[in-house]
Amino acid sequence: MIILSAGAWSKYLINVKLPVKTYYCWASLFLSKKKEVGSNIIYDYVNNFYSRPVIGLGFPLAIMGDGKAIETTPLQQNICIEDKNEVSARISRRLGEVKELYTSGSFCEATPDMRPAYGKIAENVYFIGGFNGYGAEVGPGLAHVLVEEILSKKEDTYFTEYRLERLNGYDGNFEIGQEPHEL
Numbered sequence: 001m002i003i004l005s006a007g008a009w010s011k012y013l014i015n016v017k018l019p020v021k022t023y024y025c026w027a028s029l030f031l032s033k034k035k036e037v038g039s040n041i042i043y044d045y046v047n048n049f050y051s052r053p054v055i056g057l058g059f060p061l062a063i064m065g066d067g068k069a070i071e072t073t074p075l076q077q078n079i080c081i082e083d084k085n086e087v088s089a090r091i092s093r094r095l096g097e098v099k100e101l102y103t104s105g106s107f108c109e110a111t112p113d114m115r116p117a118y119g120k121i122a123e124n125v126y127f128i129g130g131f132n133g134y135g136a137e138v139g140p141g142l143a144h145v146l147v148e149e150i151l152s153k154k155e156d157t158y159f160t161e162y163r164l165e166r167l168n169g170y171d172g173n174f175e176i177g178q179e180p181h182e183l
């Protein structure tokens with residue numbers, strides 16, 4: 001049995017068409033003068049950025065970014081982050097002076113409805129992915145659902161909205177939407 005869970009790479013590892021698009025996303029580690037950033041998650045829909053505390057011990061350190069999807073394949077190297085200064089300026093509009101300490105990014109994959117997907121794609125082959133930039137939060141939960149289904153040999157009836165079949169007919173040709181933070 002194979003569970004294909006290689007994130008943005010999954011799409012490029014098999015000959016089955018997956019209804020996902022891949023993109024690059026970056027974030028920066030910031031030092032702020034506001035100690036609140038060290039213990040609060042912020043979604044700023046006016047200045048368009050998000051912030052997450054680092055470690056959660058209350059230090060005024062946070063990972064921040066705009067969550068913007070730069071459409072590309074995970075085979076792409078040296079991706080240019082063009083709007084970093086502009087994002088910093090927007091963050092400062094809300095939080096005052098911030099100091100960028102480190103910036104990095106990686107590849108994610110999106111689905112047409114910006115919700116994750118799991119299901120069977122061939123005999124003894126399952127897929128889980130499409131985490132649209134929030135897989136650290138919901139990935140383990142959905143993995144649990146998939147494993148339960150496989151072990152019990154019974155289809156889950158509660159999380160049906162995340163079943164891969166809902167995306168039948170999509171081949172990866174769609175516009176990447178907005179990350180649903182309230183999922």
Ligand SMILES: Cc1cc2nc3c(=O)[nH]c(=O)nc-3n(C[C@H](O)[C@H](O)[C@H](O)COP(=O)(O)OP(=O)(O)OC[C@H]3O[C@@H](n4cnc5c(N)ncnc54)[C@H](O)[C@@H]3O)c2cc1C
Pocket residue numbers: 005006007008009010013025026027052065104105106107108128129130131132133134135136137138139
């Ligand atoms: C800058 C940034 C900020 C983010 N912020 C958040 C956040 O605040 N909250 C949140 O919930 N999520 C966040 N995410 C998204 C989260 O990281 C992803 O949704 C999550 O990592 C997806 O998990 P995954 O296991 O599906 O894929 P990945 O974590 O990408 O794991 C896939 C793994 O498969 C490996 N792989 C690839 N090909 C093969 C192969 N052939 N054989 C074996 N292994 C292979 C890859 O190397 C990789 O390690 C962020 C992502 C980025 C880039």
